[in-house]
Amino acid sequence: xxxxxxxxxxxxxxxxxxxxxxxxxxxxxxxxxxxxxxxxxxxxxxxxxxxxxxxxxxxxxxxxxxxxxxxxxxxxxxxxxxxxxxxxxxxxxxxxxxxxxxxxxxxxxxxxxxxxxxxxxxxxxxxxxxxxxxxxxxxxxxxxxxxxxxxxxxxxxxxxxxxxxxxxxxxxxxxxxxxxxxxxxxxxxxxxxxxxxxxxxxxxxxxxxxxxxxxxxxxxxxxxxxxxxxxxxxxxxxxxxxxxxxxxxxxxxxxxxxxxxxxxxxxxxxxxxxxxxxxxxxxxxxxxxxxxxxxxxxxxxxxxxxxxxxxxxxxxxxxxxxxxxxxxxxxxxxxxxxxxxxxxxxxxxxxxxxxxxxxxxxxxxxxxxxxxxxxxxxxxxxxxxxxxxxxxxxxxxxxxxxxxxxxxxxxxxxxxxxxxxxx
Numbered sequence: 001x002x003x004x005x006x007x008x009x010x011x012x013x014x015x016x017x018x019x020x021x022x023x024x025x026x027x028x029x030x031x032x033x034x035x036x037x038x039x040x041x042x043x044x045x046x047x048x049x050x051x052x053x054x055x056x057x058x059x060x061x062x063x064x065x066x067x068x069x070x071x072x073x074x075x076x077x078x079x080x081x082x083x084x085x086x087x088x089x090x091x092x093x094x095x096x097x098x099x100x101x102x103x104x105x106x107x108x109x110x111x112x113x114x115x116x117x118x119x120x121x122x123x124x125x126x127x128x129x130x131x132x133x134x135x136x137x138x139x140x141x142x143x144x145x146x147x148x149x150x151x152x153x154x155x156x157x158x159x160x161x162x163x164x165x166x167x168x169x170x171x172x173x174x175x176x177x178x179x180x181x182x183x184x185x186x187x188x189x190x191x192x193x194x195x196x197x198x199x200x201x202x203x204x205x206x207x208x209x210x211x212x213x214x215x216x217x218x219x220x221x222x223x224x225x226x227x228x229x230x231x232x233x234x235x236x237x238x239x240x241x242x243x244x245x246x247x248x249x250x251x252x253x254x255x256x257x258x259x260x261x262x263x264x265x266x267x268x269x270x271x272x273x274x275x276x277x278x279x280x281x282x283x284x285x286x287x288x289x290x291x292x293x294x295x296x297x298x299x300x301x302x303x304x305x306x307x308x309x310x311x312x313x314x315x316x317x318x319x320x321x322x323x324x325x326x327x328x329x330x331x332x333x334x335x336x337x338x339x340x341x342x343x344x345x346x347x348x349x350x351x352x353x354x355x356x357x358x359x360x361x362x363x364x365x366x367x368x369x370x371x372x373x374x375x376x377x378x379x380x381x382x383x384x385x386x387x388x389x390x391x392x393x394x395x396x397x398x399x400x401x402x403x404x405x406x407x408x409x410x411x412x413x414x415x416x417x418x419x420x421x422x423x
Contacts, residue, residue, distance in 0.1 A: 006285075006333040006370065008397045013287060013330045016402050017368055020393050022289040023306025025378055027405070029064055029398040031283040032375075036068045039278075042252035044259045047271045050094070052233065053079045055276025055376040056284075060396050060405035062086040065279060071114070073274045077107055090114075094230070094272070096144065096191070098164045105130050115140040115228060117191050119166050121178050124185065131184035139184050142228060144191040145169050145218065149210045151194045151203060166192065172218060179222045187224050189269070190215040193232035197277065201247045204234065205254030212262045226266050235278035239373055240323040246278075277376040284375025286311050286392075287330060288354075290367045291346070300341045302363050307345010307352040310392050312382035314354045314371055324355040330368040335361040343369060347387055388414050 006013045008028050016026060040049060050071040051062060057079055062072065063086035071092035072083040083093050095108045096117035105123075108116045109131050118124040118141055131139040144166035167175070179187055192211045198204050211231040219226040236246055259271060288304035295301070308315050314325045327343060329335070337359035345352040354371060363369070384391040390409025395402050 004332050004334045005368070006328070006330040008285075008402075009400045011397060011400070011402055013333075013368055013370070016395060016397075017287060017289065019402065020395050020404060021408065022287055022368070023304070023310055023392040024287050024408075025310075025374065025392060025394045026285050026287055026402075027058070027061060027280075027283045027375055027394065027396045028285075029283070029396055032061065032064055032280065033068060035279055035282060036065060036070060039248065039252070039275075040069060042249060042256075043273065044252075044256040044271075046259060046263060046269075047255070047273050048092075049279075050092075050272055050274040051279055052274045052276030053082065054380075056280040056378070057082055057380055058394055058396075058405055059086050060403070061280060061283075061375075062088065064396075064398070066092075070279070071272070073272075077104055080107060080111065094142065094274075098166075102126070102130070106134070109134050109136050109139060113140070115142040115188060117142045117144050117230070119144045121167060121171075121175055124178065124182070128182045128185040136184055138186055140188045140227075141185045142189045142191045142230060143167060143172065143187055143218075144193075145172050145214070147192050147194070147210065147214055149214075151207055151210075169214060169218070173221050176222050179224065187222070189224070189226055189228035189230070190218055191230035191232070191272075193230075193274075194234060196234045197236035198234045199236040199238060199244055199246055201251035201254060204251055205258065207232070207234070208255050209258045212258055216262070216265060226269050228270050228272065229262075230272035230274060233273055233275040233278065235275055237277055237281040237373055237376070239325050281373050281376040284373070284378060285330075286314075286371040286374040286378060288343075288345070288369050288371075290363055290365055290369055292365060293341075293363050299357075300339060302341045302343050302369065304343060304345055304354070304369055306389075306392060307347055307354055308382070309345060309347055309352070309384055309386045309389050310379055310382050311354060311371055311374060313374075313377045315351065322353070322356045324358055325374065326372040327355040327358045327360070328370050328372060329360045329363060330370040332361040332367070338362055346389065384409070385414065390414050 050073045051065045052073045066088035072088045074080045075097040090112045098119045146166040146168045148169045194207045215229045288306040292303040340357040343355040379391050393408040394406035396405045
């Protein structure tokens with residue numbers, strides 16, 4: 001009998017759902033590997049590829065990318081511990097974020113990181129003091145700057161305009177006295193991140209050139225021995241209709257050309273390209289089960305067992321028009337659409353809509369529905385505690401075997417941290 005359901009590395013999705021339950025995030029390790037290896041093979045060898053954990057902090061996702069050769073960019077103590085447990089060396093890890101606590105800075109000093117990314121001169125001064133108090137002799141620091149130049153094509157601009165991130169380039173140029181007066185911290189380079197979800201390679205090449213040029217200028221003005229430049233990432237994934245795929249061969253060719261020119265002046269400098277969404281989005285599918293199929297005022301609804309509490313990105317926050325992620329019937333994966341359905345979750349809010357008027361084959365109760373390209377900004381970026389449903393299970397398929405890489409929340413996970421006082 002011919003099956004029409006989705007298979008992941010030869011495993012029917014129904015078998016995964018039966019074993020681990022739904023809703024569940026399923027990560028295909030083959031997709032992670034092919035994505036990383038393609039980029040690694042095309043990118044200049046002087047560029048180190050780092051996983052930005054904010055996109056997907058699952059320890060097995062991190063561990064697999066680390067085994068393939070990726071470093072890590074972290075922004076919290078738990079992310080730092082995740083990287084350690086995942087087997088990524090602290091020497092291949094950077095720690096950034098605009099609001100690091102003293103406890104986080106102390107952990108950075110003790111960890112032996114490749115560098116701490118400082119986002120203000122005040123933070124730099126505090127970090128230098130902590131290093132001195134702890135007896136740390138030489139603490140590598142990267143300064144994040146907010147560039148003067150502007151960019152276009154970003155889904156969310158994070159530089160080139162007023163932002164809480166980094167030090168304005170104009171302010172940094174006047175900071176030579178601060179940099180030269182450091183006791184234990186040593187500035188080894190610069191970092192800039194212009195935005196996320198760029199889909200046109202020309203914009204990313206432009207950003208790279210401008211960041212490298214600005215870093216050369218800052219190194220000269222601040223008398224910094226330039227050893228590392230993190231030129232950010234922002235490689236986009238097309239989620240919505242009529243969005244183009246990012247042209248990776250053209251992108252890497254353009255970046256490599258800029259890197260070669262940069263290395264002529266700084267041949268011993270290493271570069272970092274930090275990526276989250278690009279490395280992880282394509283590997284993931286959010287799998288839900290249809291509970292009910294109903295009609296309301298002429299519109300067909302599928303009410304599923306998971307919704308925006310697990311996949312907030314699918315809501316399209318910040319968009320004026322609701323646009324759908326790629327949504328497929330996993331039970332009838334190879335069948336043609338026959339009707340339009342609005343896919344909702346179990347929450348008591350009209351905003352719990354994963355997909356609006358999605359073209360699907362006939363949907364019946366019990367069918368599996370999948371939101372594709374969901375390996376980034378999934379459960380960890382969603383309100384999993386809303387209505388106390390808890391977070392879903394996460395499964396990785398590796399070498400033809402499905403592995404549970406995060407168990408779903410149970411009642412005690414949600415209530416165990418609470419305390420009932422006597423009344």
